[in-house]
Amino acid sequence: MQGSRFAFGPFVLDPAAGTLLRNDDPVAVGHRGVKLLAALVARPGEILGKAELMDAAWPGRIVEEGNLTVQIAQLRKLLGPATDGGEWISTVPRVGYRFVGAVIQLSGVKRKALALPDKPSISVLPFLNISNDPEQESFADGLTEDLVTDLSRIPGLFVIARNSAFAYKGKAMDVREIAEELGVRYLLQGSARRVEARVRINAQLVDAASGDHLWAERFDRSLDDIFAVQDEVTAKIVEALLGRLRAPPPRNRPKNLEAYDLCVRARRLMDDTRQAAREAHLMLTRAISLDPDYAEAYRWLAMNHWMGEVHSAGPTQPTRSLGLELARKAVAIDPNDAGCRWVLAYLLAYERSFAEADAGFAKAIELDPNEADTFAALSDITVLAGRVGEGLEHIAKAFRLNPFPASWYYLALGQAQYAAGQYQAAVETLRSDETYRTSSRRFLAASLAQLGRLDEARAEVELFLVANPRFSIRHWAATEPFREARTLAHFIDGYRKAGLPE
Numbered sequence: 001m002q003g004s005r006f007a008f009g010p011f012v013l014d015p016a017a018g019t020l021l022r023n024d025d026p027v028a029v030g031h032r033g034v035k036l037l038a039a040l041v042a043r044p045g046e047i048l049g050k051a052e053l054m055d056a057a058w059p060g061r062i063v064e065e066g067n068l069t070v071q072i073a074q075l076r077k078l079l080g081p082a083t084d085g086g087e088w089i090s091t092v093p094r095v096g097y098r099f100v101g102a103v104i105q106l107s108g109v110k111r112k113a114l115a116l117p118d119k120p121s122i123s124v125l126p127f128l129n130i131s132n133d134p135e136q137e138s139f140a141d142g143l144t145e146d147l148v149t150d151l152s153r154i155p156g157l158f159v160i161a162r163n164s165a166f167a168y169k170g171k172a173m174d175v176r177e178i179a180e181e182l183g184v185r186y187l188l189q190g191s192a193r194r195v196e197a198r199v200r201i202n203a204q205l206v207d208a209a210s211g212d213h214l215w216a217e218r219f220d221r222s223l224d225d226i227f228a229v230q231d232e233v234t235a236k237i238v239e240a241l242l243g244r245l246r247a248p249p250p251r252n253r254p255k256n257l258e259a260y261d262l263c264v265r266a267r268r269l270m271d272d273t274r275q276a277a278r279e280a281h282l283m284l285t286r287a288i289s290l291d292p293d294y295a296e297a298y299r300w301l302a303m304n305h306w307m308g309e310v311h312s313a314g315p316t317q318p319t320r321s322l323g324l325e326l327a328r329k330a331v332a333i334d335p336n337d338a339g340c341r342w343v344l345a346y347l348l349a350y351e352r353s354f355a356e357a358d359a360g361f362a363k364a365i366e367l368d369p370n371e372a373d374t375f376a377a378l379s380d381i382t383v384l385a386g387r388v389g390e391g392l393e394h395i396a397k398a399f400r401l402n403p404f405p406a407s408w409y410y411l412a413l414g415q416a417q418y419a420a421g422q423y424q425a426a427v428e429t430l431r432s433d434e435t436y437r438t439s440s441r442r443f444l445a446a447s448l449a450q451l452g453r454l455d456e457a458r459a460e461v462e463l464f465l466v467a468n469p470r471f472s473i474r475h476w477a478a479t480e481p482f483r484e485a486r487t488l489a490h491f492i493d494g495y496r497k498a499g500l501p502e
Contacts, residue, residue: 006041007104009082013037020078026431028444028460029078031407032057032071040089040099049096072097114183114403120241121184123160124148126169127201128191140192141166142264143201143230147188150234150251152370153338156242160184161372161402179208182403186214188237197223203233205240215240227253252295252334259291263300270304280304295334299343302326306347323347338368342377349381349481357381372401376409383416386484391416411440414447418494419487423447439468446494457498465501473502 006013012021015038020027029037039048039056054068072089079088088101124147129140145162152159160182168178175187190203204216215236219229254260266283284301287294305323327344334340345360361381364374376398383391395413399405410429417426426447430440441464448457465471473495482488496502 005105006038008041008044008088008101011079013041026428027078028431028441028463029075030071032067033075033078036068036071037075040097041101041103044099044101044103047092047096047098053096113180114400116183116185117158119156119158120186121158121160122151122186122188122205122237122241123165123178123182123184124151124162124188125178125190126166127189129193130191131193131195133194136192136194138261138264138268139194141268142260143190143192143226145264145267146227146230147233149339149368150230151237153368154234154238154242155369157238157370158184159370159401161370161405163372163406164402164404167404175206175208175211183400185209186241188233194223199223199226199229201229201233205237223257226257250336252293252337254287254291254294254296256287256291256294259287259294259297262287262290263294263297266300266304270300270307277304277307293333295330295337295340298326298330298333299337299340302330302347303343320347320350324351336367338364338371338374341367342371342374346377346381350479352481354385354481354483370401372398372405375401376405376412379412379416381481383412383419384480384482384487386482386487388416388419388487392420407440411443414440414443418443418447418450419490421450423450427451439464442468442471442495442498442500445498445500446491449497449499450494454497454499461499471501473500 005015010023011027012024013019013034014021015034018031018034020029020034020037035057036053039053050065050068054063054065057068057071072091076087076089082088082101086100088099090098090100092098124144127140127144129137144165148159148162148165151157152161164182175189179185179187185208187206187208188203189206190201192202193200199219199221201219201221202216203219205214206212207214217233217236219232221229254263262283266280266287269280269283270277281301281304284297284304287297288301291297302323302325305326306320324344324347327340327347330337330340331344341360341364345357345364348354348360349357361374361378364371368374375394379391379394379398382388382394395409395416398409399413402409414426414430417423417429424447427444430444430447441460445457445460445464448454448460473492476495477488477492480488
């Protein structure tokens with residue numbers, strides 16, 4: 001996407017890409033740090049209050065002020081002294097912070113257009129919430145995500161993942177520009193309004209190449225009919241793109257709309273922070289209590305259990321067992337959901353039930369060849385199985401379906417590049433990640449060590465161990481689903497050279 005960049009001293013900050021360069025070399029700054037720095041440099045010389053800065057870095061979240069203090073301290077350390085010997089970021093006691101350096105705003109750089117697939121290609125843009133109630137935002141988001149899922153299960157379509165669709169939320173852009181960046185020809189746009197027991201939905205299918213509207217319709221229905229409306233929209237789009245009217249395959253739908261809203265909100269929270277994991281856990285547990293037969297809630301709760309414990313030392317056995325139990329429950333409720341299938345397959349691989357895991361991934365791809373997360377997760381498992389070339393192909397497929405993905409895609413790509421001996425590429429991947437995660441530093445450190453850049457590697461190890469103090473190479477090797485000795489030895493060699501503890 002296009003966007004402003006900011007130059008100050010030897011630095012160039014690109015908030016849209018999530019990158020900070022010092023004399024054209026990447027600086028390892030985290031996602032929150034990028035958000036804070038972007039807010040500060042966009043208004044140089046102005047005092048920004050602590051509440052405003054916390055909202056910039058943790059939108060919609062309630063966080064302790066100490067988190068802001070830690071992030072500012074880390075930014076100061078990364079930036080070093082300003083050109084006059086002082087600090088780039090000054091503290092205004094009891095008020096907030098101010099960026100004191102001279103800033104030059106640069107024009108944005110347009111992303112390279114992606115080639116169109118050899119089949120009808122579409123992205124569902126985030127539906128607008130046109131009600132006066134901001135609480136209904138999750139309803140509009142859920143509608144968008146469900147339409148993405150419904151369309152992606154239709155054979156013959158190429159469908160962009162929801163992460164990338166939501167990269168355009170709240171942004172006013174030309175449909176041609178969006179289509180070029182995502183590499184699709186068609187865009188579905190719409191709006192939703194939920195008022196008491198009624199829902200009003202407007203939807204239109206646009207041919208971005210010509211600007212023509214291929215189909216548009218307005219729905220005014222009972223809220224109880226919301227999923228029937230989704231099915232109808234999907235069928236109309238399929239008819240317009242493939243020339244035949246076809247209803248989407250049946251899905252497990254929630255019976256309780258509060259559970260549905262909770263699940264949508266929980267998915268938004270599942271990032272790299274423990275606080276977010278706890279909040280998501282509470283929401284998903286509540287969703288299941290409201291709707292015990294809602295497969296997707298079990299799926300996300302299973303993954304949340306896994307992600308909540310997977311740092312450097314690997315998940316604890318009780319958490320693994322519970323995550324696996326929840327994933328099996330999700331598949332039992334809805335065996336035709338590709339998301340439930342790949343989550344179960346992923347957890348089975350970590351249990352070393354490799355045959356069952358491989359079959360699960362194959363079934364997930366059969367059910368939904370557009371599910372980008374399946375390919376990203378499969379890349380991780382395939383690389384650790386020693387099939388590195390396949391792993392690189394899987395992660396490339398994941399990025400094509402999801403050009404603006406979640407941060408763990410970059411971790412999977414960096415891991416695959418390290419395994420392939422592409423150390424410099426791995427360094428660039430792991431340092432340019434716009435949602436940089438502390439857990440990826442171990443691969444970054446190993447890649448730097450293999451390049452002989454030991455000082456940089458040890459600096460990354462130091463930062464990694466701050467967040468992962470229990471890490472040991474021995475424990476990590478015992479918990480990862482390696483299938484052959486050579487790949488394991490390659491990772492251990494890099495870790496040892498970098499100075500990670502045995």
